[in-house]
Each structure stands twice: as C-alpha cells, then as structure tokens.
Amino acid sequence: xxxxxxxxxxxxxxxxxxxxxxxxxxxxxxxxxxxxxxxxxxxxxxxxxxxxxxxxxxxxxxxxxxxxxxxxxxxxxxxxxxxxxxxxxxxxxxxxxxxxxxxxxxxxxxxxxxx
Ligand code: AMP
Numbered sequence: 001x002x003x004x005x006x007x008x009x010x011x012x013x014x015x016x017x018x019x020x021x022x023x024x025x026x027x028x029x030x031x032x033x034x035x036x037x038x039x040x041x042x043x044x045x046x047x048x049x050x051x052x053x054x055x056x057x058x059x060x061x062x063x064x065x066x067x068x069x070x071x072x073x074x075x076x077x078x079x080x081x082x083x084x085x086x087x088x089x090x091x092x093x094x095x096x097x098x099x100x101x102x103x104x105x106x107x108x109x110x111x112x113x114x115x
C-alpha cells in the first residue's frame with residue numbers, strides 16, 4: 001500500500017463526498033461511483049485494513065459484521081430475489097483500492113463465471 005490516504009479513507013474522513021447510505025461504529029456503506037448493476041454499494045470497515053488477505057482471525061467479529069451488514073443492506077434495498085457479494089482481493093483478484101471493501105450488487109440477474 002502506498003503512503004497516502006486511500007480514496008476510501010478520505011470518504012470515511014469526509015474529505016471527499018460519497019453517497020453514504022449506512023453507517024455504524026464499525027463500517028460505512030456508500031454507492032459505487034461506477035455502478036455495475038442497478039444496485040451497487042460498497043461496504044467498508046472504518047478500520048484501515050488493506051484487503052481480505054490482511055484479515056486475521058482476531059478480526060472475525062469485524063469480518064462477520066461486514067458480511068451481515070451486506071445482508072442487512074440487501075434487505076433494506078429490496079433485493080429479495082437475490083444479490084451478489086464480491087470481495088476483489090489483490091492484483092489478480094481485480095482489487096483497485098487498497099482498503100477492504102465488500103461489493104453488494106443487485107437488481108439484475110448475475111452471470112457465472114464472473115470473468
Ligand atoms: P475494486 O476494483 O474491487 O477495488 O473496487 C473498487 C470500486 O471502488 C470500484 O467499483 C470503483 O468504481 C469504486 N470507487 C472508486 N472510487 C470511488 C468513489 N470515490 N466513490 C465511490 N466508489 C468509488
């Protein structure tokens with residue numbers, strides 16, 4: 001990870017705007033600026049964890065909280081027919097922002113394999 005703040009840390013610190021739809025003591029959820037589905041939300045921890053690969057068993061409460069928040073938001077956003085949660089991790093995983101984030105995608109049928 002490079003020295004400066006990531007774009008997501010700047011969103012947490014309210015230094016750049018985002019369409020925040022949910023916040024609690026551990027995490028923040030906001031609309032993806034380049035949506036890949038009618039619903040595309042990112043759930044991020046307030047704690048600076050670069051990626052899924054940096055999570056440890058000591059973080060399991062936070063990890064569970066993030067996953068359960070995705071489920072809660074899916075219900076809140078009316079995705080009763082299903083949705084997809086994605087955690088791109090590392091270069092080959094397609095991760096472009098070095099702050100752990102869970103994508104919540106919904107509102108259309110998803111394809112497999114994802115490519
Ligand atoms: P990933 O490729 O998994 O690292 O996902 C990063 C996501 O962050 C992409 O879907 C981007 O569209 C999204 N993104 C980048 N900058 C912003 C921003 N300022 N506000 C909201 N979403 C962003």
